[in-house]
Amino acid sequence: MVRYIDELQLTGKRVFIRVDFNVPLDDTQHVTDDTRIREALPTIKKVLASGGKPILASHLGRPKGVDPKFSLMPAAKRLSELLGKEYEVLMADDCIGEGVAKMAKDLKPGQVLLLENLRFHKEEEANDEGFARQLAACADVYCNDAFGTAHRAHASTAGMVPFVKEKCAGLLIRKEIEQLGKVVKHAEKPFVVVLGGSKVSDKIKVIENLLPKCQVMLIGGAMAYTFLKAQGIEVGKSRVEEDKLTLATKLLDSAKRLGVDLVLPIDHVCGTSPDAKSAAVDVLERAIPKDLMGLDIGGKTRALYTQHVRDARTVLWNGPMGVFEVPKFAEGTKSVAVAMANNRDAQTVVGGGDSAAAVNELGLAAKMTHVSTGGGASLEFLEGKELPGLKALE
Numbered sequence: 001m002v003r004y005i006d007e008l009q010l011t012g013k014r015v016f017i018r019v020d021f022n023v024p025l026d027d028t029q030h031v032t033d034d035t036r037i038r039e040a041l042p043t044i045k046k047v048l049a050s051g052g053k054p055i056l057a058s059h060l061g062r063p064k065g066v067d068p069k070f071s072l073m074p075a076a077k078r079l080s081e082l083l084g085k086e087y088e089v090l091m092a093d094d095c096i097g098e099g100v101a102k103m104a105k106d107l108k109p110g111q112v113l114l115l116e117n118l119r120f121h122k123e124e125e126a127n128d129e130g131f132a133r134q135l136a137a138c139a140d141v142y143c144n145d146a147f148g149t150a151h152r153a154h155a156s157t158a159g160m161v162p163f164v165k166e167k168c169a170g171l172l173i174r175k176e177i178e179q180l181g182k183v184v185k186h187a188e189k190p191f192v193v194v195l196g197g198s199k200v201s202d203k204i205k206v207i208e209n210l211l212p213k214c215q216v217m218l219i220g221g222a223m224a225y226t227f228l229k230a231q232g233i234e235v236g237k238s239r240v241e242e243d244k245l246t247l248a249t250k251l252l253d254s255a256k257r258l259g260v261d262l263v264l265p266i267d268h269v270c271g272t273s274p275d276a277k278s279a280a281v282d283v284l285e286r287a288i289p290k291d292l293m294g295l296d297i298g299g300k301t302r303a304l305y306t307q308h309v310r311d312a313r314t315v316l317w318n319g320p321m322g323v324f325e326v327p328k329f330a331e332g333t334k335s336v337a338v339a340m341a342n343n344r345d346a347q348t349v350v351g352g353g354d355s356a357a358a359v360n361e362l363g364l365a366a367k368m369t370h371v372s373t374g375g376g377a378s379l380e381f382l383e384g385k386e387l388p389g390l391k392a393l394e
């Protein structure tokens with residue numbers, strides 16, 4: 001059993017909140033997508049409203065040692081704007097040490113302390129015990145609200161937990177578990193799973209875990225060509241994982257056995273390379289000419305997949321339908337996002353970093369039931385795996 005932040009008495013307590021402020025920055029050190037910061041606000045505000053002292057910690061990027069390019073300062077600035085004038089955000093220049101301990105102790109009501117990038121210390125990812133103890137030293141309560149890193153056992157997500165008196169999860173983690181949990185455990189039928197992205201190998205366990213639960217599985221993205229080739233269909237120069245052909249055949253068989261309608265593209269948008277240099281060529285049939293590669297699902301497939309999504313009561317989507325970074329190969333991805341947004345009778349859940357980015361770019365996030373903040377973490381959750389960050393809180 002995991003307890004949540006609103007079940008604890010917090011008055012006067014220093015609450016260490018592991019947030020996920022791993023946000024994208026531009027060249028001028030501005031946050032270009034603040035979704036993750038906004039998603040952390042309910043927990044931070046809950047602690048403030050309960051008279052607790054929030055001490056926030058996160059990683060940002062993959063720095064090798066201390067590197068100002070990876071400072072959390074831009075996140076502190078954005079957080080301060082989002083919290084408004086009522087509250088004050090203080091920034092520490094490290095995440096451990098006496099200076100941090102003193103700032104944490106001296107926090108006044110209405111103040112929030114953000115610690116500097118956890119990954120400035122290599123001990124964070126190594127889950128070093130000494131470092132974990134130092135992190136724990138500034139806290140009375142540990143709260144994990146970083147769903148995006150819950151699949152990693154690092155010092156701040158797992159190692160430090162036993163060294164803090166009380167532990168709990170935050171409100172974002174609760175939302176993620178509830179929403180992703182609902183589609184995995186109690187999806188209303190018809191349950192349609194839309195899978196895409198670059199590799200079958202990334203998604204095998206998700207397919208295996210969800211096949212017995214869904215009625216329809218729509219496959220797009222590069223992984224579709226491994227499935228098509230496994231059925232003996234010509235896929236030209238499309239990206240294929242040759243060592244996964246047998247597995248693809250097995251998955252197709254088990255879909256048949258389970259009575260799941262596993263749907264593959266019936267036409268394609270092709271090109272000569274997966275970038276903007278290539279022209280987009282419509283291929284109106286299943287087989288792809290020898291000199292072309294499939295880069296998006298075609299118009300007939302878009303209509304077919306839209307129809308399935310329209311008829312669903314639950315839709316789970318992971319992985320773009322094509323090379324959506326290039327506008328001429330983004331229509332398939334867009335059509336799935338639009339069909340989900342338009343189905344107001346269904347639970348619509350998006351997992352996966354690139355798919356979530358596509359939905360955000362299209363401005364459709366608010367029309368979905370839930371867009372997960374965790375790329376890898378949501379994938380592992382959908383595989384049915386236990387996440388170490390959640391296990392540590394039990």
Ligand code: ADP
Nearest residue numbers: 197198221222294295319322323352353354355
């Ligand atoms: P997610 O992060 O949502 O789980 P993935 O990381 O699995 O998604 O896949 C996203 C990547 O897959 C994108 O970079 C996209 O360009 C690539 N991709 C999708 N379709 C194709 C294709 N037909 N050929 C090559 N790459 C593709």
Ligand code: MG
Nearest residue numbers: 352353354375
């Ligand atoms: Mg990805």
